[in-house]
Amino acid sequence: APARPVRPGAGYDLKPGTPDLSAFPRTAWLKAARKALTAAPDEVFGYGDPQGRAELRTVLAEYLARARGVYADPECIVICAGFAHGLALLGRVLRRRRVREVAVESYGLDFHTGLLTDAGLRIPCLPLDERGSRTGDLAVLRGAGAVLLTPAHQFPTGVPLHPDRRAAAVDWARSTGGLILEDDYDGEFRYDRQPVGALQGLDPERVVYLGTASKSLAPGLRLGWMVLPRHLTGEVVAATSVADRVCGSPDQLTLAEFIGSGAYDRHVRSMRLRYRRRRDQLVAALADRAPGIEVSGIAAGLHAVLELPAGAERSVIQAAAFQGLALEGLSRYRHPDAPATRDALVIGYGSPSESAWAGALDALCRVLP
Template sequence: MPLEESNRGPEVLLAVRRTADAPPLGAQVEAGLRAAVRDGRLRPGDRLPPSRTLARDLGVSRRLVVDAYDQLVAEAWLEARVGAGTFVRRALPAHPDGARAAPPDDPVPAPTGVPATARPDGRPRIDFFPGHPDLAAFPRADWQRATRAALRELPDAALGYADPRGLRELRVALAALLARTRGVVCRPGQIVLCQGVVQALGLLVRATAGSGRPVRVAVEDPYLHEHRDVLHHAGAEVVPVPVDELGVRDEAVAAARPDLALVTPAHQCPTGVVLAAGRRAALARWAERHDALLVEDDYDAEYRYDRAPVAALQALAPRQVVYLGSTSKTLAPGLRLAWMVVPEDRLAAVVQAKRYADGGSPVLEQAAFARLLAAGAYDRHVRAARRRQRGRRDALVAAVARELDGARVDGVAAGLHALVRLPAAVDAAALVAAARARDVGVYPLSAYRADPPARTSAVVLGYGALGEAAIAQGVRGLAAALREVR
């Protein structure tokens, strides 16, 4: 039978049977509550619905529910608090039938190509894992104000099924922000909000498919395995193209003859190089000539220290570039706020792919972010984060110079990580293992290669989530590991 909606207390998924062979209703309620505690639907400290509410939901007498609660209190499953209600006991005794609290989350498997130390359960004490922002610096007070304002001001209709591109007020604010800070040329209607850059890549592949063959995507080598993996998962054929000191090689992109070319012009990961102006222009000409699509991941563009900002590649060829950005490095990856700027002639296919993927991204976070932008709080936060990360970058460079003989640090004019090149005789794999034994996490450049070499002497160190003292201590641990493997 359908359950009646209740206005008081939390809902609990319980059911009773009224067939001839069913146990008594009271026994069913008791057993259902025990099972809910055992399997974690009800956790220690959870409040149960009032007896009158649960009785109405189940279609049984209130006396029957009261008796079930009393029995489970006597068995130490529940506890009754005068004036507060009935709760699952926080300290559950060992029961013969295996009562337990909700199990902890299983460890998340590491993505392909990423060392196991990237897993939350295996993280070293000082972890130079690249790409981690400073989550402790998240602007909680500003975000709280923005969320409250959004809840006050959002019209009811905004909470319904809406435009899969996302909330218009955020798209308007983003169009202004991107034009002002990155030189992006677009109208708000070209912006599609996504739940992360990874989702954006999958949507682009699906929107480009349809020729009867896999979508061919050129990706930089070295680059993020996570992005390669999501492209493979979406059914794309991934073609690695080399990167040198001037960025991705445009002639290699052209030779790959891709439908899409995924590039990071502002700050290549993990080398840190900036795409040279001549190569930017060459890529734009190639895309226009072959009606191909450049996908610009504006990776770490907000964090620049020793160079003037470089405008987005999208400004050179707005009709041939999809621009990707997110708040994962500036605010927090857990917000799942990202965006695409899509050329007009590709927009309908991308919007359709987004509609079929999830119907649209969550509205409340979009509304809060729009208000953060309107209040100027986002700009203030990014400026403060840039100053803080510059200090950490400086601390890392100084520590490497002080502790690691013969090392060279590359890619530090921007971003949240550095590429440390060690003498050729050093085996990065052995160094990574020796550092890990000292509770220091560093990561070999080979992990970013499409075809990892047998040996490399370069490691990647992320500093975005570490304080300056931890950076210095971690580099000292790395130096001790280096002495061991030399």
């Protein structure tokens, strides 16, 4: 008999971009919240500083220096409600600076590029190959005043930006006065070698570093941060309106306590082991049940890229949906001006709960060609 679609709610989701929400450290977070709020001054419950609480900016500066090689002065950090909020603020500032174009990678999130176009900016794309985005091509983009990059683990292809291309990006920014917007969306999760440090460490006055708690803890916290060049910090703070003040001060203090107490490091270590185990199980299952499928982008992060035969991407996604399995293809992330050269799946192995992971992996293997 033909297979019937799984009823809604009974399936599995392997779309990328979300961590395992069932693993949120509720007990440790509550402990941090209790301690932070017990010691909090009354002013914490007021409207707050548009730059963010000094307590959080101070512990973030220390943590980012230690964990990601970021040069961060607390006075140059702005707390934001996740990456999208930070990018929207930067788009506003760049437009006020009369920047016309922000170069982007040929694969990425259309939601992010949409924030730039909403700010009135054009988004030419850089070609991408096995060494990452071809940042040397920035020299021929005469209108570009900034470039948005995911250097540690290109999203979604998973390629780290080659050191020569990191240097080329910084050289371009220095020679033109341009800015590099660095999206370090999953920098904590690297498995097979030493962490790839932040690009920002090469030139803190030409790179805006953006990070969040969305992958390491949970996107529902809406907590992110920008480490800004000194000359840009005042402009970004000035660009925040009353409507932009969406990061609650009590949550900022809780995160500051969570990081400062060491609970954040312990949680990241635990999740790194969990995600590495899932990645290894994914690779082993593919080798056993779909040996013709090449997997890449797995040295870091919460997702992998599975190469498919030419023309197979759409049919595999449709077959998966029929089985109650939500997948996304690589074409979903391709810039409109980039050539369609690959058929592939982008598999988010972080999102299922522990109890759902085995079933999700089995369902995936069943629909692969």
